Amino acid sequence: xxxxxxxxxxxxxQPSWMKRNKLAIAPWIFLIPALIFFAIYxxxxxxxxxxxxxxxxNGLYDAEGNSTAxxxxxxxxxKLWDDPNFWTSLRNNIAWLVLYMLAVPLGLFIxxxxxxxxxxxxxxxxxxxFPFVISQVVVGLIFGWFYNPDFGVVGTVWKAVFCEETTNxxxxxxxxxSRPAPDILSSPEWATYGIIAAGLWPQIxxxxxxxxxxxxxxxxxxxxxxxxxxxxxxxxxxxVVVPQLKPATFIxxxxxxxxxxxxxxxxxxxxxxxxxxxxxxxxxxxxxVAISExxxxxxxxxxxxxxLFGIMLFFISYFLWRMYQDEKGGR
Amino acid sequence: xxxxxxxATAAIALTAMAGAAMANDLVxxxxxxxxxxxxxxEDAVELFKSENPDINVVVNIxxxxxxxxxxxxxxxxxxxxxxxxxPGNRMAPFVDxxxxxxxxxxxxxxxxxxDLAAIKATMSRDGKIWGVPYSYYQWGIYYRKDIFDLLxxxxxxxxxxxxxxxxxxxxxxxxxxxxxxxFLWTAAGVFDYINLRTNGYDVxxxxxxxxxxxxxxRIVATFDNWETLISECGFVDNHASMSWQDAIAPFAxxxxxxxxxxxxxxxxxxNAGLTxxxxxxxxxxTIDPAVAPAEEAPADAFFIPTxxxxxxxxxxxxxxxxxxxxxxxxxxxxxxxPINSKADISDDKFIQEGFALLNSATGxxxxxxxxAPAAMAKAGMEGFxxxxxxxxxxxxxxxxxxxxxxxxxx
Numbered sequence: 084x085x086x087x088x089x090x091x092x093x094x095x096x097q098p099s100w101m102k103r104n105k106l107a108i109a110p111w112i113f114l115i116p117a118l119i120f121f122a123i124y125x126x127x128x129x130x131x132x133x134x135x136x137x138x139x140x141n142g143l144y145d146a147e148g149n150s151t152a153x154x155x156x157x158x159x160x161x162k163l164w165d166d167p168n169f170w171t172s173l174r175n176n177i178a179w180l181v182l183y184m185l186a187v188p189l190g191l192f193i194x195x196x197x198x199x200x201x202x203x204x205x206x207x208x209x210x211x212x213f214p215f216v217i218s219q220v221v222v223g224l225i226f227g228w229f230y231n232p233d234f235g236v237v238g239t240v241w242k243a244v245f246c247e248e249t250t251n252x253x254x255x256x257x258x259x260x261s262r263p264a265p266d267i268l269s270s271p272e273w274a275t276y277g278i279i280a281a282g283l284w285p286q287i288x289x290x291x292x293x294x295x296x297x298x299x300x301x302x303x304x305x306x307x308x309x310x311x312x313x314x315x316x317x318x319x320x321x322x323v324v325v326p327q328l329k330p331a332t333f334i335x336x337x338x339x340x341x342x343x344x345x346x347x348x349x350x351x352x353x354x355x356x357x358x359x360x361x362x363x364x365x366x367x368x369x370x371x372v373a374i375s376e377x378x379x380x381x382x383x384x385x386x387x388x389x390x391l392f393g394i395m396l397f398f399i400s401y402f403l404w405r406m407y408q409d410e411k412g413g414r
Numbered sequence: 415x416x417x418x419x420x421x422a423t424a425a426i427a428l429t430a431m432a433g434a435a436m437a438n439d440l441v442x443x444x445x446x447x448x449x450x451x452x453x454x455x456e457d458a459v460e461l462f463k464s465e466n467p468d469i470n471v472v473v474n475i476x477x478x479x480x481x482x483x484x485x486x487x488x489x490x491x492x493x494x495x496x497x498x499x500x501p502g503n504r505m506a507p508f509v510d511x512x513x514x515x516x517x518x519x520x521x522x523x524x525x526x527x528x529d530l531a532a533i534k535a536t537m538s539r540d541g542k543i544w545g546v547p548y549s550y551y552q553w554g555i556y557y558r559k560d561i562f563d564l565l566x567x568x569x570x571x572x573x574x575x576x577x578x579x580x581x582x583x584x585x586x587x588x589x590x591x592x593x594x595x596x597f598l599w600t601a602a603g604v605f606d607y608i609n610l611r612t613n614g615y616d617v618x619x620x621x622x623x624x625x626x627x628x629x630x631x632r633i634v635a636t637f638d639n640w641e642t643l644i645s646e647c648g649f650v651d652n653h654a655s656m657s658w659q660d661a662i663a664p665f666a667x668x669x670x671x672x673x674x675x676x677x678x679x680x681x682x683x684x685n686a687g688l689t690x691x692x693x694x695x696x697x698x699x700t701i702d703p704a705v706a707p708a709e710e711a712p713a714d715a716f717f718i719p720t721x722x723x724x725x726x727x728x729x730x731x732x733x734x735x736x737x738x739x740x741x742x743x744x745x746x747x748x749x750x751x752p753i754n755s756k757a758d759i760s761d762d763k764f765i766q767e768g769f770a771l772l773n774s775a776t777g778x779x780x781x782x783x784x785x786a787p788a789a790m791a792k793a794g795m796e797g798f799x800x801x802x803x804x805x806x807x808x809x810x811x812x813x814x815x816x817x818x819x820x821x822x823x824x
Contacts, residue, residue, distance in 0.1 A: 141507050143486060143489075143490070143507055143508070144490040146721050167814070230655075233656075233663070249587075251588065251668050251669055252561060252586050252588055253560065253561065253668035255668050259587075264651075264652070266652045266655050269654030269655040355596075357598070357654070358796075358803065359796035359800040371792075372789075376788070377783070377791055378789075
């Protein structure tokens with residue numbers, strides 16, 4: 084038996100829970116796919132890696148698929164403390180961080196230089212931006228050849244200055260030099276700086292493009308006003324232009340710090356951490372002890388990764404905190 | 415726990431690919447894509463198929479470096495019936511993790527204990543034999559015969575003759591040795607030879623097994639000899655930024671006259687434009703006449719994973735690859751030496767000389783980086799490179815290697 088329901092009372096059924104909370108739920112539904120992948124590829128591996136750093140493991144499972152890892156607690160970290168290669172890598176990481184920062188002011192000056200209206204400026208800009216577009220691996224290879232004391236630019240210039248062309252015992256052309264050509268990538272003192280110089284090339288281009296976009300947004304009226312007040316040259320740059328470029332500077336510093344800490348490709352291509360480990364940085368050392376041909380120490384590699392993670396976390400937290408402060412201030 | 419999870423995922427992924435496995439299969443994972451070695455292997459597979467028409471042979475060929483990574487997964491997740499790998503310490507992690515099967519019965523049933531006697535110690539671990547080798551090659555000194563003729567030099571037989579020859583080369587503007595140590599292992603070849611000639615095979619093994627220290631007087635003596643070689647003979651400048659292939663350039667140009675290398679390098683010399691008349695091979699000279707001659711002869715071998723599904727077929731393959739006629743043909747194709755003492759060799763002069771050399775050897779070392787565990791090999795080879803760049807750091811390097819040794823073998 085059905086009652087005729089009066090149109091006034093209970094007109095519509097209670098809206099479902101989903102409908103009532105639509106606004107709160109919708110963002111999460113859209114976020115779910117990204118969160119799942121972020122968890123699988125980023126968050127879970129971080130914890131796996133932290134956990135693995137407490138084991139000694141050569142990366143093998145036995146025939147039944149059980150891991151052959153043994154628990155060693157913090158022994159891997161104790162080993163790190165006594166490992167000269169680890170300290171070399173850490174020192175190189177700091178050298179990278181400090182010297183890589185040069186990319187920020189250099190990028191700014193190139194950007195200022197290119198921020199003019201001249202015929203063909205787009206072409207020059209794209210040429211300056213070019214090194215950032217090509218792969219780091221290619222940059223590493225090119226600089227590796229560039230530094231080569233036999234056939235590279237360095238070697239050729241050296242031969243022109245210090246060497247004599249002679250013929251050897253078989254009558255083939257050879258060179259005798261009053262002093263041997265500098266072998267930058269094989270010198271434990273200079274190799275790291277050689278690689279950093281190579282790394283700066285694309286990094287400067289990156290900072291430059293950040294500043295070029297930033298310069299587009301510099302308020303012309305403020306420049307004009309400053310000019311009327313008699314500001315010019317360095318003062319104009321420092322007190323009027325640079326403060327307006329603050330967002331660009333912030334991003335440039337962030338990408339440069341992170342770029343310096345994850346410098347891996349160039350080292351892998353140019354020296355493989357050599358000669359005898361003197362150009363290693365933490366990211367490459369971690370690869371070397373865990374995954375490379377002579378590695379097979381996954382626990383130890385994970386402890387290196389953990390230290391690197393800690394350093395990165397420090398910088399990233401600071402950047403996030405800064406961004407949060409800025410956003411609060413902006414409201 | 416998460417380690418298991420990872421295996422499980424890998425296993426699922428791999429079974430999906432290998433789903434078509436049939437009952438009477440033989441799955442072989444081989445590790446060389448270079449044209450010569452690949453052809454040698456494929457020809458052997460064809461012959462095996464024609465002799466065993468009932469077996470369905472499935473072949474996966476990967477390149478060397480990729481194979482080194484992949485083997486760590488596939489032995490557990492989706493084991494083939496046969497995989498190629500290296501003997502000596504390189505097989506130790508897999509043997510210790512129980513991932514390879516002992517194959518003593520294959521050796522006993524086929525008379526390999528006699529025919530492959532020279533390599534038996536290298537293929538053994540924990541009193542069992544773990545694989546069957548199909549090929550190896552000699553190391554020694556490759557030299558420019560035309561330069562030696564010009565300077566009226568004979569092949570030096572002893573250390574003093576070598577140093578004297580070096581003196582004459584230097585006086586005539588020739589750098590005695592070329593080498594490229596960028597990838598480190600070439601320096602290990604020089605170290606191994608000086609050590610084998612100074613102290614012999616047993617000390618080489620004891621050192622790579624972690625039984626004697628690097629600061630042991632015998633090893634220090636090796637380094638002293640090496641220092642003499644560096645000061646009185648000398649290596650090309652800038653060797654730390656050259657690969658072994660780059661180091662062929664001064665050799666081909668006639669700037670350097672000798673190269674401590676393995677036989678695989680002959681191809682490189684020929685590609686650089688040298689003819690067989692211009693290059694020749696000699697054994698590394700004797701240093702201490704009381705030390706029995708031992709040589710470097712890295713071998714390539716086949717192993718049966720514990721998780722192999724067709725073990726009977728796999729054993730047939732192992733018996734097949736060590737047969738004299740198969741080893742003869744295979745090694746002719748790839749330009750290396752057969753290990754089976756009943757096999758014939760090609761009439762290539764380097765192969766002939768190498769065969770004579772290895773047959774008279776009392777011990778066959780695999781190579782520093784195959785005999786020593788990975789972490790030790792890496793630190794050791796870095797130390798060798800550092801020493802070559804600055805011999806005055808000798809004791810500092812040796813002391814550091816002692817610390818690493820303590821850590822690795824504990």
